[in-house]
Amino acid sequence: MGNSSGIVKVMRGPYPQPIVKNHMKNKEILPLVFLIIGDMIFATAMSTWMYNTRDIVIDRSKKPINEQMDLLKPYALKLLTIDQVWEPAVDLHAAYEAMKEEEDRRKAEKEDS
Numbered sequence: 733m734g735n736s737s738g739i740v741k742v743m744r745g746p747y748p749q750p751i752v753k754n755h756m757k758n759k760e761i762l763p764l765v766f767l768i769i770g771d772m773i774f775a776t777a778m779s780t781w782m783y784n785t786r787d788i789v790i791d792r793s794k795k796p797i798n799e800q801m802d803l804l805k806p807y808a809l810k811l812l813t814i815d816q817v818w819e820p821a822v823d824l825h826a827a828y829e830a831m832k833e834e835e836d837r838r839k840a841e842k843e844d845s
Contacts, residue, residue, distance in 0.1 A: 803828065 801807070803825035806818040 803821045806820065808816065808818065
């Protein structure tokens with residue numbers, strides 16, 4: 733069992749054969765294997781992308797995506813947009829700024845008292 737060559741060997745017949753040779757007999761399943769591997773990579777990438785770009789709050793120490801985005805210079809979070817024009821949301825930006833100033837003022841009042 734002291735196999736120092738790094739190739740796993742299977743006992744078939746009078747001498748051991750590498751596993752790679754055994755799988756090369758079934759070459760017709762290689763496209764299926766590549767499709768399955770590609771699907772696994774795609775599913776992992778899409779789930780990571782959706783987790784990072786959607787408004788899903790798991791880590792509450794980070795700001796939500798609507799507060800991270802500059803409302804005066806908006807951009808699309810989707811991969812595909814059809815005839816969508818992104819315009820600055822000046823009034824919404826002003827409302828968020830007013831809310832932030834009010835929160836800061838209330839925090840300062842609590843610290844003073």
